[in-house]
Amino acid sequence: AQTVTQSQPEMSVQEAETVTLSCTYDTSESNYYLFWYKQPPSRQMILVIRQEAYKQQNATENRFSVNFQKAAKSFSLKISDSQLGDTAMYFCAPLSGAGSYQLTFGKGTKLSVIP
Amino acid sequence: ETGVTQSPTHLIKTRGQQVTLRCSSQSGHNTVSWYQQALGQGPQFIFQYYREEENGRGNFPPRFSGLQFPNYSSELNVNALELDDSALYLCASSLGAGSSYEQYFGPGTRLTVT
Numbered sequence: 001a002q003t004v005t006q007s008q009p010e011m012s013v014q015e016a017e018t019v020t021l022s023c024t025y026d027t028s029e030s031n032y033y034l035f036w037y038k039q040p041p042s043r044q045m046i047l048v049i050r051q052e053a054y055k056q057q058n059a060t061e062n063r064f065s066v067n068f069q070k071a072a073k074s075f076s077l078k079i080s081d082s083q084l085g086d087t088a089m090y091f092c093a094p095l096s097g098a099g100s101y102q103l104t105f106g107k108g109t110k111l112s113v114i115p
Numbered sequence: 116e117t118g119v120t121q122s123p124t125h126l127i128k129t130r131g132q133q134v135t136l137r138c139s140s141q142s143g144h145n146t147v148s149w150y151q152q153a154l155g156q157g158p159q160f161i162f163q164y165y166r167e168e169e170n171g172r173g174n175f176p177p178r179f180s181g182l183q184f185p186n187y188s189s190e191l192n193v194n195a196l197e198l199d200d201s202a203l204y205l206c207a208s209s210l211g212a213g214s215s216y217e218q219y220f221g222p223g224t225r226l227t228v229t
Contacts, residue, residue, distance in 0.1 A: 004157075033215060045158070045205060045220035052215075091157050095218075102148065102171060103207075103218060105157030 002027050004092055004106035012112040013082045020067075021077045021109045023092030032096035034068065035103065036077045038088040048090070051075065082113045117142055119208050119221035127227045128196050136191040136224045140208030146170070147189040148218060149181060152203040164189055165212040193226075201228045 003026045013019035025034075036048040049061045051068050058066050063083075067076045075094075079086055089110050093103040120139045128134050140147050146165045150158035160173035164183035178194040187208070193200055203225050207218035 035217070037220075042222075043203065044222045045207075047217055047219065050217060093157075101212060101216070102160040102163060102173065103150075103158070104160070105150075107155075107157050 002094055002096065002104040004094065004104055006090075006092055006106035006109050008109045009107070010110045010112070012114055013079075015082055015084060015113055015115050017082055018078060018080045019082055019111065021079075021090050021092075021111065023075045023077070023106060025073050025075065025092070025094050025104075025106075027073070027094060027096055029096045032094055034066075034075045035093045035095060036064070036066070036075075037091045037093060037105075038086075039091065039108070040085075040088040045091075049077070079111075084113050084115060087111060087113045119206060119219055121204075121206055121221040121224050123224060124222070125225045125227075127229065130196055130198060130228055132196050133192065133194045134196060134226060136193075136204050136206075136226070138189045138191070138206035138208075138221055140187045140189065140206075141219055144208035144210055144219075145187050146209045146212045146216065147183055147187065148207045148209070149189070149191050150205045150207065151175075152205055152223070153199075154202070158205055161191070163212065170212050196228045198228050201226060 034051045051059045063080045089108040148163040149161040152158040162172040167183045183189045203223045207220045209216040
């Protein structure tokens with residue numbers, strides 16, 4: 001079974017600054033995908049960014065980028081130029097499994113962007 | 116393009132009752148996964164349906180069951196409700212059941228069991 005650890009239960013960042021959210025995971029699989037989702041107070045889970053484990057290049061999506069270290073099983077999310085709308089719970093989730101590909105979520109990091 | 120929708124938004128049930136939650140997948144998606152999110156926790160995988168067949172199950176008892184219909188919409192049924200079943204239930208749809216397919220979530224159904 002996979003496990004996901006997000007060691008920062010809560011973080012805050014000033015508007016326009018940069019923040020990095022940490023995630024480590026444990027998997028025995030060699031090929032898998034990793035995702036970051038955000039869940040605003042409205043509660044709808046929104047996909048932020050994805051990374052394919054067999055790709056060495058770190059994924060980037062506008063202000064969001066990841067630092068993926070496969071050997072260390074680390075997958076951190078960097079948010080640049082933080083905006084008030086980035087305030088949300090952020091979940092790291094590997095997607096893997098044999099046949100049924102399920103997301104395994106960490107407990108999340110609550111990010112607050114301060115004006 | 117219509118996103119994933121869920122109904123109802125909120126539901127209050129009594130212990131021992133049964134409940135049915137519904138999910139309409141995004142257009143073109145044939146796979147639906149259900150997750151339970153307890154307060155202050157990350158979602159936990161319940162089960163997945165692919166082309167009307169159960170395609171994997173998490174660590175949930177048999178009183179959690181589901182269906183997927185020919186139009187790929189889905190139901191989650193929970194029998195003999197317990198207080199610990201109180202949670203946000205999320206469904207997510209994807210283009211397929213493989214590892215490369217991103218899952219898109221609905222807004223969830225908040226179930227309260229009293």
